[in-house]
Amino acid sequence: MKCSEFLALLDDLMDDSLTPEVRADFEQHLSGCEHCEVILNTTRKTIEIYRSHEIYDLPAGLRERLHAAIMTRCKKSC
Amino acid sequence: MSTIQSIAGELEPHPDVALVERVREGDVAAYDELVRKYERQVFRIAQHITQNREDAEDVMQDAFLKAYEKLDQFQGNSKFYTWLVRIAVNESLMRLRKRRTGKMVSIDEEIETEEGSVPRDLADWAPDPEQNYNQAELAEILRKTIQGLPQGFRIVFVLRDVEGLSTEETAETLNLSIPAVKSRLLRARLQLRERLSRYFHRKKGPGETRNEK
Numbered sequence: 180m181k182c183s184e185f186l187a188l189l190d191d192l193m194d195d196s197l198t199p200e201v202r203a204d205f206e207q208h209l210s211g212c213e214h215c216e217v218i219l220n221t222t223r224k225t226i227e228i229y230r231s232h233e234i235y236d237l238p239a240g241l242r243e244r245l246h247a248a249i250m251t252r253c254k255k256s257c
Numbered sequence: 258m259s260t261i262q263s264i265a266g267e268l269e270p271h272p273d274v275a276l277v278e279r280v281r282e283g284d285v286a287a288y289d290e291l292v293r294k295y296e297r298q299v300f301r302i303a304q305h306i307t308q309n310r311e312d313a314e315d316v317m318q319d320a321f322l323k324a325y326e327k328l329d330q331f332q333g334n335s336k337f338y339t340w341l342v343r344i345a346v347n348e349s350l351m352r353l354r355k356r357r358t359g360k361m362v363s364i365d366e367e368i369e370t371e372e373g374s375v376p377r378d379l380a381d382w383a384p385d386p387e388q389n390y391n392q393a394e395l396a397e398i399l400r401k402t403i404q405g406l407p408q409g410f411r412i413v414f415v416l417r418d419v420e421g422l423s424t425e426e427t428a429e430t431l432n433l434s435i436p437a438v439k440s441r442l443l444r445a446r447l448q449l450r451e452r453l454s455r456y457f458h459r460k461k462g463p464g465e466t467r468n469e470k
């Protein structure tokens with residue numbers, strides 16, 4: 180397996196949707212390629228860090244304004 | 258859509274199904290529950306696409322109101338959340354078009370076509386790289402980094418990796434093919450990874466050389 184083939188399968192690896200044969204090829208490539216090991220680990224970390232940190236806080240009062248707007252519509256149509 | 262339906266059909270009914278049913282019967286408190294459940298996700302998506310706080314607030318409000326009004330059109334053959342995300346994405350793109358009057362806005366914008374490039378940067382990261390920054394600094398780094406991605410990559414990354422949609426759901430939401438979603442996701446992940454490496458790489462000890470070209 181070449182590095183470019185390894186990269187093309189990253190998505191399937193992270194989705195755990197590789198067949199056992201391809202997964203074995205993947206592991207074999209990984210064991211001998213420091214480059215791809217770093218790419219895999221840091222890509223995983225990239226996703227984890229974006230998942231676990233709230234970078235846009237919900238503005239204060241937005242939920243209340245939305246609730247009021249929904250209630251207004253509801254009075255018209257409910 | 259049929260794929261999603263068949264997958265959903267094999268599982269327990271999603272808790273949203275009962276909430277949607279209650280809203281349809283006139284129970285507005287059930288809609289409040291749906292809002293509370295998904296308000297953060299909808300706001301994040303709107304903010305990631307519009308990159309503007311005011312627009313994101315408007316989009317969130319419009320998306321939930323539109324979903325409320327169109328609930329009768331929701332067929333239940335996809336998840337309520339996916340249906341809501343699609344509304345939020347469309348509202349966000351419409352908002353962008355209004356801002357950039359006369360200029361077409363699409364998720365194909367700024368997409369390069371080069372494929373299969375292997376990153377050259379080999380710099381490994383520190384074990385817990387975020388520990389080197391406080392929360393505010395880290396949030397700023399993450400915002401700045403993702404804002405630098407082309408729009409078409411950013412939306413795919415946000416829907417797939419941050420908001421947890423499947424490849425199929427992302428493709429359906431953005432009217433893209435599955436290979437297009439996969440290709441954009443890979444490039445988004447690799448570009449983000451490379452950009453974050455500037456902040457998170459492991460400090461080299463004396464005598465070690467950086468293995469970068």
